Amino acid sequence: MSRFFFDGEPIEAQPGDTVASALYRAGRRIFTRSFKYHRPRGLLCLSGHCPNCMMNVDGVPNVRACVTPAREGMRVRHQNAWPSLEQDWLSAAQHFDSLMPVGWYYKTLTHPSAWHVAEPWIRKVAGLGDPPPPDAPPREYEHAFLQAEVAVVGGGPSGIAAAFEAASGGAQVILIDDQPEPGGHLRYTRPGEAPASIAQLRGQPNVELLARAYCFGLYEGGLLGVLQADPHPGAHERLVHLRAKRVVVATGAYEVPLLFENNDLPGILLSGGARRLLFLHRIVPGRRCVIVGIGARAEDLASDLRGAGIEIVSLISPDEVLGAVGSTRVEGLRFRGGSVTCDLIVVCGPLLPDAGLLSQAGARLAWSAAHGAFLPADLPPHVTAVGRVTGSGLEPAVPLPPGEVRAGKRHFVCLCSDVTSQDLVDGISEGFEHIETLKRYTTATMGPCQGRMCQLPAIGICARETGRTMGETGTTTARPPSPSVTLGALAGPRHHPVRRTPMHYQHEALGAVWLDMGAWKRPRYYRTAESSEERRCVQGEYQAVRERAGMIDVSTLGKLEVRGRDAGRLLDKVYTNRFSDLRPGRVRYCVICDDAGIMLDDGTISSIADDHYFLTTTTGNLEFVEQWLEWWLAGTGWDVHITNLTGGLAAVNLAGPQARDVLAGLTGLDVSAKAFPYMACRQALVADIPAILLRIGFVGETGWEIHVPAESGEDLWKALLEAGKAFGIRAFGVEAQRLLRLEKQHVIVGVDTDALTSPYEADMAWVVKLEKNDFIGKAALSRAAGDPREQLVGFVMQEDGVPDDGSAVVMDGRPAGRVTSSRFSPREGRAIGLAWVPAGLAGEGAEIRVRVQGRPLLARVTRRPFYDPEGARLRM
């Protein structure tokens, strides 16, 4: 015995109870209110197919209470009714049904202002539950990847037999069943007669049973999407990606309601629902019962219900039935020639093959009058179907198409969206004769049950009204996921990969404020004892670099080793610059363009030996550059081998007027300007750590990029900080680096350039060597070398204000360009930046207007770096 809460009231649950069965046992008959008219709805199928028992369970909306096991302490709430399920004021909507004919929202509320007013109200009335609040406790979802030779979907008698047969042949089998126990319909049609093969199956070592799991999609390559509830105590749901060489679909058949007036009243159960209450939960669903049905199925049902002590008042054929009587629950049934009082109506509805998966796999659905159902045909080779899903054992329950259409405003075809037979008839008379357009116009088959309950009656009405056969009318399309899947399960575990540099915890100790760059964590700036305000911290870091010395962790740079006799040849082909003539010990700036001459990435290439180069790429583009090189290498037969060393090397950029003094104290290498000039590279020990040193400068000061094995990164960092203490060294973050480089007008590819930028437009013609042999982008760049229409230029604001990145450059009140980067420059005493402007405005000193907080402020174009335009400081 356990206890849960429904709308705050404690409810007792027996072992084996679902939320719905426990509530039913406690006397509850209304489980939901309908979508449009807020009519009371009660249990119908008890198999998780219909929308009649959707509730909010522990904060998760739209949970089907009839297939959710009751658990201690659960908090269940009703949905879509106010103030309660019994007294729903919104049910007044049903008195205004004449104002809401089929497709009314397509015809009214079309004016944007009208929709604006109506939308929140429609949303409130027609809500399908509320998403969990942001402060709801997190739920654990997980993913799993399984492989099997044979996957059997459905644990009924046919599925068990198929799994047993495949397993006996030695195959690895996974059996997926949505019930807590295998056995399928035998569990509630012939309880106690579970096939012996279930026990045998459990004994097979090569069979894995996924219980309480349903298959929501069958995708290409034998991939099955499976959702398993409560896989273990630590997880709420598990999404299984199951790859199977062979798929056996044994999903069986499900029952659909019959069409008559008030066919949605609480107290009307499908025969399967009544049996489930009786045999799975030992609940007697009523006292005086009318059975609507024909033949042996109805007789069997009658004898089973009688056996439970239920009085069978009458057994009526479906075509005799006129309507149910009652307002909030069944009180009687009207039929041709009379009426009876009762508190329960059990309907033997048509049984339909659950062929959605087969349909997704490419099977055709063909009408069979003999079975009264659409049956799967033309299955793909790796998929087979067994059991009732093939139509075996099924027979018509009602004539289809119907002899006449009973059009009525209380004859519900679609329970999910309150679509009546009258709505369908009206839709057809308005010209929506094709079943697919009728579906979209009326929304029948588009609700949470995904057409399970309403598709067959809708097709029947459509066929009758348009004078076509069932086969000619056809079915709507089955798409995954069916049944629905929670977004949390699709998203999976809350794990996002994080890339940490080897000096991560050093930064943390220094008070780093983090910036996410892709998966990398980089210090944006460092808080100091004096201040944690970003502007002041960045200013301090900036000054250290310009006046003394600074150091920044650049381990996030992509690093590639390119080796082989033809390495220079490959680099000449892929990069716009020339590299085959790069002497060992030298570094060169490099740009990659695509065939259209568009800049894709930049970086440096250092020559270690004639057949050995060391490449750096931008932080975000490593994977792309590696693949790009491999792509252009493929098929050439050249002796080139590329190895990614990114994670293996820690890198620090040491820069500033006193950087040389700091470095000289840590290495025996001669670091004088003469022995180690600008754009040179050397290998040496720094702080006793083997290092590659590149003399380059992104920030515009004398500087070195020092690469060491990752595990020595912390040691190098600490050694530099210690050696630099006497010189007032500061660690600086990405924000200071961006400001420093902006003063040098150094472009960041992907920030200042976009998907259409050529090096000419970015004012970087010098990186393109059109005179060398063919290279990627040469043809396009040869044509583009003329006059670019737009130009990336520097600018200095002439008025107070710092534009945001992305601000518009305006000309005559219209946008004519945009700012890509802008910062306040301490050196200039005003904001500076880079911007795209039309070629006519790109001249030195041209006046442009930049929109800053809505006001077009004056700025002046400059093509020269703001800081050290000759690069003298770099070469010192």
Added chain:
Amino acid sequence: MRGGVGLCDVSWLAKIDLKGFGLKAAPSLGPSADCWHLGACHYLATFDPEARGAVLRSIQALTGAAPELDLPPPVYATEVTSVYAALLLAGPKSRHTLRKLTSLNVSESALPDGACGQAGLAHVHTLVLRRDLGGLPAFLLLVGREYAESVWEAIAHAGQEFHLTPFGLEAWRLLSL
């Protein structure tokens, strides 16, 4: 751990990347090194750092091309010990843990002892090297060093239901016996 699953940081394992047109078959690097076939003309050697001298000598022997022929060196060796973090996932439930993290087929038939594969594991590109440990199924997982902490956390989380235990060098030595 013998009943469930354990996780051990073995990033200290030495790793050398071997590429070159001379690598038509697995190079023989002696008993102390494992040689993993990662692609055409591409192998990865993993070994205990204590065996470094011997392994490097074997590699040296491979890289020397016949000088009389004008051919590129048959093998280029690159030290990648720091490039990859190495995590050893071992125990009867190691496969169950892996199945929650990667789409790679890690079943006995698809990935027997000594086989390897490459796949995303917890969204990170990983070399999955099957290397059983004294009769226990075990997988050596090589990920970019910068991802190591994040992947460790993901594995530890996935292994919770199997009571995953981190283990150290002493347990590793015991299990290797």
